Amino acid sequence: MERLRIAIDAMGGDYAPREIVKGSLDFARRNPGVEVVLYGEETPLRRALASFKPSKHGNVSAVYCGPSVGMGESPVEALRSKTDASIPRAVEAVSNGEADAFFSAGNTGVCVAATTLKWRLLPGIRRPGIALPFPTLDGFVLTIDMGANVSSKPEHLLGYAVMGSVYAEKLLGVPNPRVALLNVGKEERKGTPLVLEARELLSASHLNFVGYIEGNHLLDGDADVVVCDGFVGNVLLKTAEGVTELILKQIKRAIKRSPITYLAGIATKPAFRKVKKQIHYSNFGGAQLLGVNGVCVIAHGRSDAKAVSNGLKITAEVVRKRVNDMIVAGMERISLSRSASQGG
Amino acid sequence: MERLRIAIDAMGGDYAPREIVKGSLDFARRNPGVEVVLYGEETPLRRALASFKPSKHGNVSAVYCGPSVGMGESPVEALRSKTDASIPRAVEAVSNGEADAFFSAGNTGVCVAATTLKWRLLPGIRRPGIALPFPTLDGFVLTIDMGANVSSKPEHLLGYAVMGSVYAEKLLGVPNPRVALLNVGKEERKGTPLVLEARELLSASHLNFVGYIEGNHLLDGDADVVVCDGFVGNVLLKTAEGVTELILKQIKRAIKRSPITYLAGIATKPAFRKVKKQIHYSNFGGAQLLGVNGVCVIAHGRSDAKAVSNGLKITAEVVRKRVNDMIVAGMERISLSRSASQGG
DSSP, X not given: OOOEXXXXXXXXXXXXXXXXXXXXXXXXXXXXXXXXXXXXEHHHHHHHHXXXXXOTTSOEEEEEESSOOOTTOOHHHHHHHOTTSHHHHHHHHHHTTSOSEEEESSOHHHHHXXXXXXXXXXXXXXXXXXXXXXXXXXXXXEEEOSSSOSSOOHHHHHHHHHHHHHHHXXXXXXXXXXXXXXXXXXXXXXXXXXXXXXXXXXXXXSSEEEEEEOGGGTTTTSOSEEEOOXXXXXXXXXXXXXXXXXXXXXXXXXXXXXXXXXXXXXXXXHHHHHHHHHHOGGGTOOEEEETBSSEEEEOOTTOOHHHHHHHHHHHHHHHHTTHHHHHHHHHHHHHHHHHHHHHO | OOOEEEEEETTOSTTTTHHHHHHHHHHHHHOTTEEEEEEEEHHHHHHHHHTSOOOTTSOEEEEEESSOOOTTOOHHHHHHHOTTSHHHHHHHHHHTTSOSEEEESSOHHHHHHHHHHHHOBOTTOSSOEEEXXXXXXXXXXXXXXSSSOSSOOHHHHHHHHHHHHHHHHHTSOOSSOEEEEEOSOSSTTOSOHHHHHXXXXXXXXXXXXXXXXXXXXXTTTSOSEEEOOHHHHHHXXXXXXXXXXXXXXXXXXXXXXXXXHHHHHHHHHHHHHHHHHXXXXXXXXXXXXXXBSSEEEEOXXXXXXXXXXXXXXXXXXXXHTTHHHHHHHHHHHHHHHHHHHHHO
């Protein structure tokens, strides 16, 4: 069997290339069936590769690229002026059939723009969306879009629902996923025109649509997939991060205030570590950019080696489980039922 | 000196009228200078009043109203068919000069609609906004709008910035508050057309505008006032609630798993209680509906007596500190500088 190949942007992320390379090597050592190809500037990439234990499976290679895209660069500008950078080169490798998937912890906007331009979108999809599984008390809720498209239309949200549903079923193993729409209330007529129109589309679809969900119930486990506009999703994701950090800091500070709680706090540390691990982004490693005609997994900018290794595991799984083929089938079903209802 | 009078919707909220009445009586006992007038249906209101210790200051009275507005009712429908309900009656009392402020833990949409219709808006303000102080590690960040207006225009966000700035200065004691705009990134050109246009307006204003802020930095203390559209604000507020609950549940569960952490957990309980108290909504009690021509404080639907009592304290303070007069002055300054720049 031919090896599955992942083209990795070694230059993207706050700790690139070091942590990206470290995580990629770690992944390669554990997964002899996958070939990792690191794209990056020669000097820093060589240096990073030299400082970690290589994979004995011969499944790691490097492609040297031109100056990289920075985290704050505009997608249009970056793709025009830096055609030889790691992101466009790695994306190109997938178009050319040299790789099966693309992974980056770099500039999300540039990744979205490069894959959309070079790979185009899947049939029926109008906008790509970033899907991320959030931890709940006993499982996950997949939220989409986390910021690929900050000005959604109702049709885009319908596409997200189809894509999220496929992802939840294939990757998270949820049969017939319950799809909810994020809103400011539970009542049918509440919300923006965007939400009200998306509700109509979702109700008429084959999806297991369960209605609106509010932010405070997002993590209750009442829905498997939650759909929202990318601006809202991005705020939601980042606020959840900020709140988590604040609470853990506050608890730490409160515990340190008295000698009794301080001593007891030392004993409760393993419990805290467990919770931190459970809610920590690095355990998810990456969010798939759904809707583009190829596999692209985007990791958090703060990804460390562990997050990268987990992200690559997800990437390989997305390719193997043929998530994109299932999305195409789902969108066909939507368009068939629409033309049937229009024809009748 | 004449007593300050607050018209209270005794029927609104998940634990109404009991907790509303209990909190109001508690507040009245501690604040002889304020008169509380409870609006509600006769039977339940009488019963609730009879079951708690009265105020010896003679500063509590009741006004019996018709059938109340439910939490899920549409504002338009409710205000048309239930003109004798507690919300419209209490709002009316402020219009008639029978009260100085209105307080409710009931249907937010109905409160916004009733006050906007009966009191109208302050000069220069196009849409009211709900302002809520979020706890940070060492203070507060005032966020506006938390859901009064779910389809904002750039002009509305400018109004929120002026109102939030006044509120932060007068109520939270922050001199020259730093105002930020919630966005998906820090870079100048990032964001929706709404955010980009609001940025222009804010940059040109007299406010201490410090640029964009992302959700993960909302609670870092880098801004005193954060402005956003009501849909986003509502999601943000509720997600923060949901995340907080989830984390505390996870920690509890993790602590209970081993006998050592379980025992130590008992000792750390005071620290947890402290944190819970710090982040618990009932300590804020209420959010002012800013922009209407009158004082309206809206409390969380889940408000208990303590939250109500705290909310009434805020209500009295808003009246005394003449927040609305300062907002009018702020909006005049905006319109003067605009006509000057247009004239020049």
